[in-house]
Amino acid sequence: MSLEWRLAWRNVWRNPRRTGLTIAATVFAVVLVVFFVAMAAGLHEKMIEDAVRLQSGHVAVAGAGYFENRTLEQYVVVDPAVEAAFDGAEGVRAWAPRVLGFGLLSKETDARGVAVLGVDPEREPEVTTLAERVQRGAFVSNDTPRGIVLASRLADNLGAEVGDVLFLYSQAWTLESAFDLFTVVGVMKIPDVNMDRSFAVISLADARDFFVYGDRASEVAVLASDAEAAPLVAAGLRSTLEGAEPVDVRTWDRLMPELVQFIFLDDAAMYMLLVILVVVVGFGILNTILMAVLERTRELGVLLALGLRPMAVFRVVYVESLALAGVGLLLGLVLAIPLVLWFEGHPVALTGEMAAATELFGMEPVMTWKLKPLNPIGSTITILGVAALAAFYPAVKAARGRPVDALRSL
Amino acid sequence: MAILEARGVHKVYETRGVETTAVNGVDLALEPGEFTVLYGPSGCGKTTLLNLLGALDEPTRGTVHLLGRDLGQLSSAALAQLRLHELGFIFQAYNLIPVLTARENVEFVMELQGVPAGDRKARSDAILAEVGLAEMADKRPLEMSGGQQQRVAVARAIVGRPAVVLADEPTANLDSHTASALLDLMLQLNRESGVTFLFSTHDPMVIEKARRRVRLLDGRIEADEREA
Numbered sequence: 135m136s137l138e139w140r141l142a143w144r145n146v147w148r149n150p151r152r153t154g155l156t157i158a159a160t161v162f163a164v165v166l167v168v169f170f171v172a173m174a175a176g177l178h179e180k181m182i183e184d185a186v187r188l189q190s191g192h193v194a195v196a197g198a199g200y201f202e203n204r205t206l207e208q209y210v211v212v213d214p215a216v217e218a219a220f221d222g223a224e225g226v227r228a229w230a231p232r233v234l235g236f237g238l239l240s241k242e243t244d245a246r247g248v249a250v251l252g253v254d255p256e257r258e259p260e261v262t263t264l265a266e267r268v269q270r271g272a273f274v275s276n277d278t279p280r281g282i283v284l285a286s287r288l289a290d291n292l293g294a295e296v297g298d299v300l301f302l303y304s305q306a307w308t309l310e311s312a313f314d315l316f317t318v319v320g321v322m323k324i325p326d327v328n329m330d331r332s333f334a335v336i337s338l339a340d341a342r343d344f345f346v347y348g349d350r351a352s353e354v355a356v357l358a359s360d361a362e363a364a365p366l367v368a369a370g371l372r373s374t375l376e377g378a379e380p381v382d383v384r385t386w387d388r389l390m391p392e393l394v395q396f397i398f399l400d401d402a403a404m405y406m407l408l409v410i411l412v413v414v415v416g417f418g419i420l421n422t423i424l425m426a427v428l429e430r431t432r433e434l435g436v437l438l439a440l441g442l443r444p445m446a447v448f449r450v451v452y453v454e455s456l457a458l459a460g461v462g463l464l465l466g467l468v469l470a471i472p473l474v475l476w477f478e479g480h481p482v483a484l485t486g487e488m489a490a491a492t493e494l495f496g497m498e499p500v501m502t503w504k505l506k507p508l509n510p511i512g513s514t515i516t517i518l519g520v521a522a523l524a525a526f527y528p529a530v531k532a533a534r535g536r537p538v539d540a541l542r543s544l
Numbered sequence: 545m546a547i548l549e550a551r552g553v554h555k556v557y558e559t560r561g562v563e564t565t566a567v568n569g570v571d572l573a574l575e576p577g578e579f580t581v582l583y584g585p586s587g588c589g590k591t592t593l594l595n596l597l598g599a600l601d602e603p604t605r606g607t608v609h610l611l612g613r614d615l616g617q618l619s620s621a622a623l624a625q626l627r628l629h630e631l632g633f634i635f636q637a638y639n640l641i642p643v644l645t646a647r648e649n650v651e652f653v654m655e656l657q658g659v660p661a662g663d664r665k666a667r668s669d670a671i672l673a674e675v676g677l678a679e680m681a682d683k684r685p686l687e688m689s690g691g692q693q694q695r696v697a698v699a700r701a702i703v704g705r706p707a708v709v710l711a712d713e714p715t716a717n718l719d720s721h722t723a724s725a726l727l728d729l730m731l732q733l734n735r736e737s738g739v740t741f742l743f744s745t746h747d748p749m750v751i752e753k754a755r756r757r758v759r760l761l762d763g764r765i766e767a768d769e770r771e772a
């Protein structure tokens with residue numbers, strides 16, 4: 135180590151209490167930043183995962199125009215070739231075709247408008263958590279034809295219970311009237327209130343039969359390996375399915391813009407707080423280094439008299455500041471990373487208002503942490519960047535000093 | 545030829561509109577190997593003149609030449625280089641970098657000069673032995689007495705093999721015995737290495753030791769005597 139570096143490093147420790155306080159503040163900031171960024175990452179990942187598993191998967195493939203109109207006229211044909219395409223697509227964990235129709239569901243004289251979703255009883259549970267939402271009775275299955283699962287508020291409004299027989303009336307794809315009797319096999323709880331009032335599930339086979347839909351599907355819900363893989367999966371499917379019917383392949387962020395917006399606002403609020411925290415730490419470093427430079431005016435004068443160039447004086451002060459921040463950063467990471475990794479393995483259950491809010495999004499009321507590599511890397515760059523900024527003024531001040539002025543100051 | 549020469553040098557300070565003429569037309573030439581004292585009462589301009597001669601400050605009027613080069617014509621970077629290679633400084637007090645050991649303080653100058661690490665070690669050991677501080681090499685300034693610190697300062701001033709060593713009241717903070725010993729050390733180094741010394745003082749006992757005595761009064765040279 136050159137004497138210049140040794141000088142800078144030893145200068146860091148000349149005022150142990152002041153240095154200790156500055157380092158403590160830096161450690162505190164680093165731990166908070168890493169912890170909160172990981173908490174937000176965990177929360178957002180879980181929100182996406184839960185929302186995706188509640189509804190549409192990471193990627194939805196539908197006939198062109200389906201997402202705007204949602205009628206039977208937009209469809210994808212799911213023939214063996216298309217099935218093979220989904221099975222063979224890279225990054226696809228599971229996929230499930232669905233048929234969505236609208237109709238009137240009645241019990242005796244009471245009738246309600248409903249969205250009827252036809253799902254594959256085997257495939258659907260691999261993609262979404264719909265089947266887990268059943269509170270009473272069972273989910274649809276291929277063994278009980280003409281079974282229907284009602285959302286809980288819909289069941290309440292109709293006064294229907296498991297075992298009741300309901301009449302479903304609609305229009306088939308062929309434009310003929312479609313009507314049949316369905317037996318309530320289950321009641322499920324849907325977090326979204328509006329959906330809970332007007333949503334029912336039947337089997338894919340029954341839906342295709344009822345709507346005279348052949349091997350068509352309204353959409354195919356695809357579960358990717360994770361949210362970040364969604365764009366790749368979508369691109370892959372787009373290129374494979376091209377040429378057949380015109381299809382619209384959408385990723386979760388386009389399917390759920392409200393969720394994206396929520397995550398954005400949540401991130402913005404958090405980063406604003408973290409920026410304030412980091413700025414405070416920056417002023418702490420500035421104060422420490424400026425004090426150090428002012429205290430050492432005479433010593434810096436001696437260095438200049440010896441022939442140390444102003445640039446080298448600048449460097450000594452700069453290195454001192456970066457070393458100061460570096461020590462705090464290192465200690466902070468040493469504390470924060472194991473802490474966050476521990477929390478990754480030990481999610482915290484939420485209660486009260488927070489729990490209610492997360493459940494609104496169809497999420498489990500659980501707080502999780504996720505340490506992405508960008509988190510400690512970003513924290514490192516931020517803290518060192520702030521230290522570099524904070525050191526600039528004191529370093530320039532030190533380097534600009536004229537030796538005579540410095541030497542006279544004692 | 546003079547190694548360091550001031551010609552018609554004036555230095556006027558201005559503080560809040562009040563002008564103080566600290567150096568008032570000084571002509572002074574130091575020949576190689578001279579051991580010169582600059583003496584006079586407090587406030588007569590000794591520090592100011594040494595700063596001007598040492599390229600630490602610029603004269604209001606007049607010129608200073610070091611090894612034939614006009615300091616007024618040089619950039620601040622060139623002056624830093626000149627200070628590094630051709631000048632050694634010893635100040636009244638707080639000369640040393642407190643976080644560096646005696647050896648590191650001495651080596652620092654050589655490191656700046658680009659002397660290879662091996663040579664640095666050998667030269668710093670030799671010079672510390674010469675000033676009688678071989679055992680103190682790894683001590684920091686605060687662990688040393690004032691006299692020992694000034695000896696390290698002398699070692700540091702001379703280790704870079706400068707043309708001239710300038711010392712501003714180097715004995716002012718020392719007791720008379722230690723002051724006398726420091727002067728003897730400087731004299732010995734001057735004899736052995738031929739380095740030119742110019743130091744200031746107002747201590748009569750220390751003035752005695754010099755071979756050339758320049759008396760300064762109100763910024764002017766009043767007397768300039770050489771020993772035969």
Ligand SMILES: Nc1ncnc2c1ncn2[C@@H]1O[C@H](COP(=O)(O)OP(=O)(O)O)[C@@H](O)[C@H]1O
Nearest residue numbers: 557559564566585586587588589590591592593
């Ligand atoms: N920076 C300065 N500003 C104004 N006046 C100064 C300054 N430095 C020195 N002086 C004045 O110049 C004169 C000479 O000072 P100095 O060179 O320090 O004398 P000495 O070293 O012989 O005591 C004194 O009158 C002193 O007050």
Ligand SMILES: [Mg+2]
Nearest residue numbers: 590591592713
């Ligand atoms: Mg003085």
